[in-house]
Each structure stands twice: as C-alpha cells, then as structure tokens.
Amino acid sequence: MLEHGGNLNDAARHYGRPRSQWLDLSTGINPRPYPAPAIAADAWHRLPEASPALEQAACAYYGAPRMLAVAGTQAAIQALPQLRLRQDGRPAQVVVAAPIYAEHAHCWQRAGHAVREVPYAALDEAVQGAACDVLVLCNPNNPTGTRVAPAQLLQWAAHLAARGGWLVVDEAFGDTFPEQSVAAHTAAHTASSGLIVLRSVGKFFGLAGLRLGFVAAAPTLLDALADWLGPWTISGPAQQIGCAALGDSQWQQATLQQLLAAGERLQALLAAHGIASHGTALFQWWPEPQAVAFHQAMAQEGIWVRLFTRGAGGIRLGLPPDEAGWERLQQALHRWSRRG
CATH class of the missing domain: 3.90.1150.10 (Aspartate Aminotransferase, domain 1)
Incomplete structure (x- = not known):
C-alpha cells in the first residue's frame, strides 16, 4: 500500500x-x-438498503443533479479504472496532474492503463494532444492547494467527451471553495457527459472514519459504477449520520x-x-x-x-x-x- x-x-x-x-x-x-447524532437501533440490525434520502441530501448540498454514495472516495478511485476497462475494452491513455493524491496514478497504473503525470501548468497542452483519453486532477489540489477555474475544467470535459474521454475531478477538499465546484455540470446528454466529480464527507465534516463519499456523473455511468461496486456499500449508521451532516446548514x-x-x-x-x-x-x-x-x-x-x-x-x-x-x-x- x-x-x-x-x-x-x-x-x-x-x-x-x-x-x-x-x-x-x-x-x-x-x-x-x-457531532454525529444517536443512531437508530435498526441501522445496526438491517442490511443497508440504498437511501434516497441520502442521495437527495448530497445532491442538495453539492449541487449535483444525481450522485452515488460510495464507501469513501477511495472506493471510486479504485473502481473507475476498472470500469473504464470494462466499458472501453482497452487500456486508456491517462494524464494525471502532478503532484497529486498518489492513489489516483497508482490505481490507473495497477489496472493496466498507460499513465503520464503532468504538472498543472502543462495540463491544457496534454488534454489537447491525442494521447489523452482520461484526465485526472484534484481541485483544489491535494497536496498543494492549486485550483483550476471551472470554465477551464468544463472546456476540458467537453473536449474529452467529444472523443469518448473522461475528466475525473476530485473535489475532496472543495467544501471551502463551493464556487469552484463543477458537480452541477454532470448531467446526462450534455457535452460534459464524461465529467466525473468525487466529493468527500471525511474532510470538511471531519468524518473520515465514516467512510462516506459521493460520485457525481451522468446517470448511465453512475448505474454502471453502482453495479461494479455491488450491494450494501454504505452502512446504515453512515447513511444516517451522512443525512444529518449534509442537511445541517x-x-x-x-x-x-x-x-x-x-x-x-x-x-x-x-x-x-x-x-x-x-x-x-x-x-x-x-x-x-x-x-x-x-x-x-x-x-x-x-x-x-x-x-x-x-x-x-x-x-x-x-x-x-x-x-x-x-x-x-x-x-x-x-x-x-x-x-x-
């Protein structure tokens, strides 16, 4: 590890x-x-069904049209490279911004994709080139705090989507820069249908041990990701605490x-x-x-x-x-x- x-x-x-x-x-x-609320007794007893209330709370807080709850954004970081292989049938040319949270490059490489780490200042040139099917970055960046303007991100997303590519934006530290988020642009049937946004409850809410995060993307991609991750991914207690935290304005x-x-x-x-x-x-x-x-x-x-x-x-x-x-x-x- x-x-x-x-x-x-x-x-x-x-x-x-x-x-x-x-x-x-x-x-x-x-x-x-x-401050996590008291947990209802049946949350410990029953298998955790998918929670519409949790998705609604996440969509309202993050401003996204649809979101999938995952067991921390790490679960999505590990699953997306595998999902890309299954959907595309071949390894992708992946550009990962550098420096960055190391799991991004690691997980794409481990899945067999060709990965290049590119400094933030050179990302635009990398996206415009032919050798970029997927671009992965953090916004704001972890560990440096570097930020990319939403307009630039949406331009990259549209460019990549036009050739079947993805833009993966990890907004785990985005809660203190809400105006920078592009989660609202992850609707289906748009030029940005390849836009995937990751959000974390662990950082701003201080609930890293809860293992709760969200993915915003087009519905077809979220359905495929949910199928890949399987059932019961979010515990009942995590669902209840997540609903409370996301709704406490x-x-x-x-x-x-x-x-x-x-x-x-x-x-x-x-x-x-x-x-x-x-x-x-x-x-x-x-x-x-x-x-x-x-x-x-x-x-x-x-x-x-x-x-x-x-x-x-x-x-x-x-x-x-x-x-x-x-x-x-x-x-x-x-x-x-x-x-x-």
Whole structure:
C-alpha cells in the first residue's frame, strides 16, 4: 500500500512515543468533526438498503443533479479504472496532474492503463494532444492547494467527451471553495457527459472514519459504477449520520467561517517563521528544501506532519485541534527557525 497521512501507529512505533502524546497534523481533516447524532437501533440490525434520502441530501448540498454514495472516495478511485476497462475494452491513455493524491496514478497504473503525470501548468497542452483519453486532477489540489477555474475544467470535459474521454475531478477538499465546484455540470446528454466529480464527507465534516463519499456523473455511468461496486456499500449508521451532516446548514456555515479563519491563521503562523506556504482552509503546503529534516524535527517534538519526497520535496500541515495544539506548533516552529 502507498503511504498516507494519519498513519499515527507507524509514528508511535518508530519514535517510541504513545499515540496519546502526538499532535497529528498529517491530514487535511477538520479537527472539529460534525457531532454525529444517536443512531437508530435498526441501522445496526438491517442490511443497508440504498437511501434516497441520502442521495437527495448530497445532491442538495453539492449541487449535483444525481450522485452515488460510495464507501469513501477511495472506493471510486479504485473502481473507475476498472470500469473504464470494462466499458472501453482497452487500456486508456491517462494524464494525471502532478503532484497529486498518489492513489489516483497508482490505481490507473495497477489496472493496466498507460499513465503520464503532468504538472498543472502543462495540463491544457496534454488534454489537447491525442494521447489523452482520461484526465485526472484534484481541485483544489491535494497536496498543494492549486485550483483550476471551472470554465477551464468544463472546456476540458467537453473536449474529452467529444472523443469518448473522461475528466475525473476530485473535489475532496472543495467544501471551502463551493464556487469552484463543477458537480452541477454532470448531467446526462450534455457535452460534459464524461465529467466525473468525487466529493468527500471525511474532510470538511471531519468524518473520515465514516467512510462516506459521493460520485457525481451522468446517470448511465453512475448505474454502471453502482453495479461494479455491488450491494450494501454504505452502512446504515453512515447513511444516517451522512443525512444529518449534509442537511445541517447552520453547522456548515459556522464551520466554514471557522475553517477559513483557521486556514489564514496557519498560513500567517508559518509566514512568521519564514515559511511561504499555500493551500486551503484545511491545510498548508510548501516546497521545503530540507523536507526530511523538518519532518524529523517535528516528529521529535511529537508533531506528525505529512512528508512528500518526490520531486523537490515538500511538507503539508493540517490544522491543530485546540489552542494547546497551536501553541505546541508555534514553539516547534520557533525552534526549527532558530536552529543553527
């Protein structure tokens, strides 16, 4: 398996520090999760039937005409390369934006497709070329926070759809940039019928353990994906909690403002210690020349951050959960900036 953030058991074993003593900033998950309601007793007892209420709540929140609930967007990331093979009958020429959440390229390669990783700045040229059946990107990007304008995405989607191609847009971190979403354009019988949008309940709502995400796409593609994934993919408790979270507009608005302020605070804290970062309200990223040394220095302080070693190397930091965490991070950054 690929390495991901949130691997706190690995950190505890490697550094000999109990889990309870770590400040985990290695993910971009909201550290103040949605308060899950009490679960009805039959949710634990009955097989989970498909929930029209959950789909309706997702469509209303994300603005999509139709959505399929999946067991986290990871389930869709793994299934789409297989579905493409079944539908097209041959491996595809796949362009994956770089850098990106590593599972995208990994899953397309593992399914036998020809994958090229292309920097965001060169994506337009790659799409226009003949060697691109599928384009995959995150918007905003994970880990850098780079964003592509919706108009550009729709232009790419139409270009690819005209030759039977797909545009896969992972909007897992899109909740704090709702105006950037293209989920509303995933209707059938349009020039963008090959547009596929992934959304996650784990990041903004802080419910990563729920394993709940959604795919917006043309109905024919969603039906094929549902058939591929099989029955009972979303547990009864996840359906109930998901409905509550997606329908709670008061919590959503308050959380959006809190996260936007926290994201600005994190960027300002890093800047005060000589680090020019960028990202989203949920994380900050920067290309760090001494990425391995920074990662190790933070680990010695009991702070777990996300290390990226490909290319020039980089660091991603999530949000501390409380004032004690902010103070701990500030002290660690102070010692790092004063190292000699």
